Amino acid sequence: MRSLAIEKYCKPQDYEILDLPVPEIKSADELLIKVHAGSINPVDVKVATGAMKTFWPVPMPLKLGHDLSGTVIAVGSDVPGHFKPGTEVYSRSPEYCSGTVSEYALSTASTTALKPSSLSHIQAAAIPLASLTALQALDAADKNIDGGLKGKKVLIPGGLSGTGSIAIQLAKNVFGASKVITTLSTAKAAKAESLLGEGVVDQIIDYTKNDMAAVIPRGSVDFMFDTMGQALASLHLIKKGGMIVSVSSLPFGSDLKDLAPNMPAIIRWTLNSIGAVSKYRARRYGVDYSCLFMRPSAADLTRLSGWIEEGKLKPVVGRVTGLENLKEIREGCEEVLSGKGGTGKFVIKIGAISHGGGA
Ligand SMILES: NC(=O)c1ccc[n+]([C@@H]2O[C@H](COP(=O)([O-])OP(=O)(O)OC[C@H]3O[C@@H](n4cnc5c(N)ncnc54)[C@H](OP(=O)(O)O)[C@@H]3O)[C@@H](O)[C@H]2O)c1
Structure with a gap:
């Protein structure tokens, strides 16, 4: 599968789209998700520079991204029944599942919620973290x-x-x-x-x-x-x-x-x-x-979904590009790393979005 990833600590100008194996479900609470959109947060690009490697080392190659919106493909044996293949979800994946700017990503039931139906995948990917x-x-x-x-x-x-x-x-x-x-x-x-x-x-x-x-x-x-x-x-x-x-x-x-x-x-x-x-x-x-250090939480994501459906909360999406546009991905990630100029969230669309809304 195609994945936004790095093989060594670097700045966005050296990010690559690598061909990496589709992750496999190894724990009973995991879900395999076909990602329709992922978003970039400052932590993703800061960790990738290696600035925190003395106390927060990450395995290489590192797949980037923790936020996703997509469709469930497969579930572990303990995943609650409301998540089935075909269910549209959004998630802030746990650290060990990093890599949401990829065609497929793992997350867990305790960090995933049903995607708000009023949001497109691009909008939903802007929400979690x-x-x-x-x-x-x-x-x-x-x-x-x-x-x-x-x-x-x-x-x-x-x-x-x-x-x-x-x-x-x-x-x-x-x-x-x-x-x-x-x-x-x-x-x-x-x-x-x-x-x-x-x-x-x-x-x-x-x-x-x-x-x-x-x-x-x-x-x-x-x-x-x-x-x-x-x-x-x-x-x-x-x-x-x-x-x-x-x-x-x-x-x-x-x-x-x-x-x-x-x-x-x-x-x-x-x-x-x-x-x-x-x-x-x-x-x-x-x-x-x-x-405060944010804790991924399905319960909190579900509360957020409720306010989104009530019209009390809407994501602010700034730049949007596709996984095929590496130059634009690098530019967007550079902007996030600089902490300057961006508006709302930088979202990367992955593949054709067949249902659940477009942009
Ligand atoms: N502890 C945690 O769990 C946690 C979780 C999420 C984020 N964070 C951290 O919280 C910080 C904010 O994250 P974020 O995702 O909100 O960042 P972000 O979206 O990347 O913030 C960048 C935005 O801030 C504006 N900006 C820059 N300097 C500013 C200033 N002095 N006053 C007002 N606006 C300014 C920039 O626009 P202009 O250049 O046009 O002003 C840009 O729109 C980051 O340091 C991030 O690492 C921590």
Whole structure:
């Protein structure tokens, strides 16, 4: 089968389409899926550079991608009956099943859900990782902030990033936040309403012209979802009793126990120490600071599907190309790696899509 893959750590300019074996079901909870579309997340391209190889080594050749939308081909003996050959699903596959930008990929029942019928495969492939991240961050805030997020003011920088575009919609349309503030570059501000929905964003700060830390009144924000590594520079904006959940700062070493069991103790200790200092600095403002590492979850994907079907949530798809367009794939992955310029998610279409919607 054709697969977007690398044979050694490299940047997107050296990505290849390799001919690799179709994966085989080896565990009772696995599904083999014919992939119609896969999407690229920052983690895919960062891991591929080798920048994290000391604590997160990956086997080569490495098939890229963790998000997919496709059709079930075969199931293991313990897979629940609602997944059968022919069922249309979407998934954030577990780490060991990496390789969703391939004609076929494995995932597990505990990380896969029925594809929302209102979405095409291209749209559905844009959902899993970024949306699970956003949902789990908002869940943490809703649970920990007094009275939950209903009626609260939230700050979600990067309003048309993969994670930010979903978090904004969930905050307003699902968790009932009263005010959503975001940051965007100049050209993107004009697109926000059409891509996220009317009245979903209350305040847009053009971060290329203004520093949000100077524009937003001190102590006025209940919750910040830190998508752009700005948590510690924003502590003064958060109310006492408020919270910051970061997905873009260095994680705690203890959060990486499952992902990187062989992480050298010194690196784990250093990460824990940096995290402890950040927590201490936040506490001095009366703010709860934590880092989040997204957990793949079929249950959370199913919750997301429900809100999609209710019209409360829609994916923001930016670039789309096909598996046959290696040049465009490399360009799109380079954009994701740079963290600059992209809108929403970069999706790669695989093969002809026969049912379940087109683009
Ligand atoms: N811990 C986890 O489990 C987890 C999960 C998902 C993502 N992440 C991390 O979270 C971060 C965000 O991920 P993502 O998928 O949302 O990223 P993304 O979609 O690749 O974000 C890039 C977008 O951010 C905009 N941007 C860049 N700098 C900005 C700034 N200073 N203020 C506002 N917007 C800015 C860019 O547009 P312009 O250049 O036009 O501004 C572009 O649209 C990444 O570091 C990723 O690795 C972590």
